Amino acid sequence: MTAISEADAALFGNRFITTEVPSREFPATGMSAQDAFRLVVEDLALEGDPTRNLATFVTTWMEPEAQRIIAANLHRNFIDHAEYPRTAEIEQRCIRMLADLYHAPGETTGARTQGSSEAIMLGGLSLKWNWRKRRGSATANPNLVFGGDVHVVWEKFCRYFDVEPRIVPLRPGKYTIGPEDIEGRIDENTIGVAAVLGTTFTGHKDDIVGINDLLVRIKGERGIDVPLHVDAASGGFVWPFLYPDSAWDFRLEQVRSINVSGHKFGLVYPGIGWLIFRETADLAEELVFKENYLGKTDSTFTLNFSTGSSMVLAQYYNLVRYGRAGYTYVLKNMQTNARALGEQLTAMGLFELIGFHDEQLPLVAFRLAADNGFDEFDIAWQLSAERGWMVPAYTLPPDAQEVTIMRALVKETMCREHVDTLARDIAAACATLAKKGGAHESERRKIVTGSGH
Ligand SMILES: *Cc1c(COP(=O)(O)O)cnc(C)c1O
Numbered sequence: 199m200t201a202i203s204e205a206d207a208a209l210f211g212n213r214f215i216t217t218e219v220p221s222r223e224f225p226a227t228g229m230s231a232q233d234a235f236r237l238v239v240e241d242l243a244l245e246g247d248p249t250r251n252l253a254t255f256v257t258t259w260m261e262p263e264a265q266r267i268i269a270a271n272l273h274r275n276f277i278d279h280a281e282y283p284r285t286a287e288i289e290q291r292c293i294r295m296l297a298d299l300y301h302a303p304g305e306t307t308g309a310r311t312q313g314s315s316e317a318i319m320l321g322g323l324s325l326k327w328n329w330r331k332r333r334g335s336a337t338a339n340p341n342l343v344f345g346g347d348v349h350v351v352w353e354k355f356c357r358y359f360d361v362e363p364r365i366v367p368l369r370p371g372k373y374t375i376g377p378e379d380i381e382g383r384i385d386e387n388t389i390g391v392a393a394v395l396g397t398t399f400t401g402h403k404d405d406i407v408g409i410n411d412l413l414v415r416i417k418g419e420r421g422i423d424v425p426l427h428v429d430a431a432s433g434g435f436v437w438p439f440l441y442p443d444s445a446w447d448f449r450l451e452q453v454r455s456i457n458v459s460g461h462k463f464g465l466v467y468p469g470i471g472w473l474i475f476r477e478t479a480d481l482a483e484e485l486v487f488k489e490n491y492l493g494k495t496d497s498t499f500t501l502n503f504s505t506g507s508s509m510v511l512a513q514y515y516n517l518v519r520y521g522r523a524g525y526t527y528v529l530k531n532m533q534t535n536a537r538a539l540g541e542q543l544t545a546m547g548l549f550e551l552i553g554f555h556d557e558q559l560p561l562v563a564f565r566l567a568a569d570n571g572f573d574e575f576d577i578a579w580q581l582s583a584e585r586g587w588m589v590p591a592y593t594l595p596p597d598a599q600e601v602t603i604m605r606a607l608v609k610e611t612m613c614r615e616h617v618d619t620l621a622r623d624i625a626a627a628c629a630t631l632a633k634k635g636g637a638h639e640s641e642r643r644k645i646v647t648g649s650g651h
Contacts, residue, residue: 327482345375376405396433434458
């Protein structure tokens with residue numbers, strides 16, 4: 199047998215059909231663009247299909263026109279405001295439109311961020327700086343109050359920026375927080391309370407009205423003015439359209455800042471979030487850097503510097519393309535399909551749904567109603583192995599850690615036929631498991647997807 203020659207490989211095909219891919223050493227020589235292209239594309243053929251990823255809140259489909267805007271602007275660095283003033287203006291338009299959507303009372307300010315995580319870091323820093331100003335010569339340790347139902351980024355903020363987290367534990371059957379949980383945790387060193395609109399765990403909201411009313415009362419009775427930040431990473435593009443009369447935003451007096459992920463229900467591909475302040479004065483001005491860069495004065499309020507323009511432009515595209523009517527249309531469709539899925543899961547007689555009739559993100563959170571010799575992790579594994587659906591199973595945060603739930607996001611691209619198929623596939627997975635018993639522990643561990651994304 200003759201060895202395959204380099205020349206034949208170059209002429210006929212893909213050299214990585216029989217060769218290991220470069221993976222450790224910095225390559226000494228390069229390869230042709232075609233080889234490099236095939237190498238990357240073929241590697242990704244083994245990736246999960248984002249359309250069947252019902253774990254992620256992040257957008258997996260945009261319109262072709264939006265994709266064209268994105269592709270055409272990948273070479274534009276967002277931070278070069280002086281060189282790209284139209285992009286900077288479009289960012290400001292998005293901020294003003296979101297402030298309007300969230301009922302800001304007047305002139306306000308905000309920031310484009312990489313996602314809600316950066317927005318929360320910046321919002322938290324502003325809370326800390328404003329607290330310091332309130333306290334005057336503060337030597338005390340600042341604290342931040344939030345529930346165990348928050349995203350991990352809040353604990354990260356506390357650790358990175360040296361703030362004591364005062365976390366309200368959850369308990370079985372109670373997966374959000376309210377005023378009764380936080381009253382005893384607030385003092386004059388509380389930089390703020392963070393409440394969630396649409397938790398990653400079950401898609402519900404904290405009792406934001408109740409928490410606001412408590413903070414108003416504390417301000418009146420004890421003279422401590424504690425700001426409320428709403429983490430609306432998912433909910434900020436859901437509640438205004440599905441529950442427009444439910445107040446959670448700047449309609450409430452103590453809500454001083456809001457973050458939202460453009461790349462979740464804002465329907466933009468990953469890489470965009472927003473931080474919106476109630477009034478310009480709510481942003482601690484010391485955090486805004488006036489800089490002289492390449493001969494031009496600019497002011498920035500960000501954690502990173504260079505970043506792409508495409509997603510800002512894509513966000514603006516969506517805001518003008520859909521408007522309130524379009525977002526309402528899309529979100530209502532998602533909600534209708536989520537309800538259809540929930541009803542089919544209920545009809546199977548195996549599951550209980552969590553807060554299905556409450557205000558909720560368009561998803562179904564469910565758990566097994568009884569022990570059938572297999573658990574939620576087994577179902578997640580079986581469903582992924584049999585049908586390629588990614589539906590995560592996870593335990594809830596303390597003190598509800600013995601509760602395991604599953605959660606299926608119903609995305610924009612999930613049509614009714616997909617919903618019906620998913621329901622049948624879940625029933626089939628449970629039937630398989632009932633026959634063969636639970637999955638092997640090691641198989642199971644591979645597919646336990648985190649819930650926080
Ligand atoms: C997704 C999420 C975050 C983190 O947002 P990114 O945009 O992924 O950085 C924070 N909080 C909540 C409630 C979330 O759902």
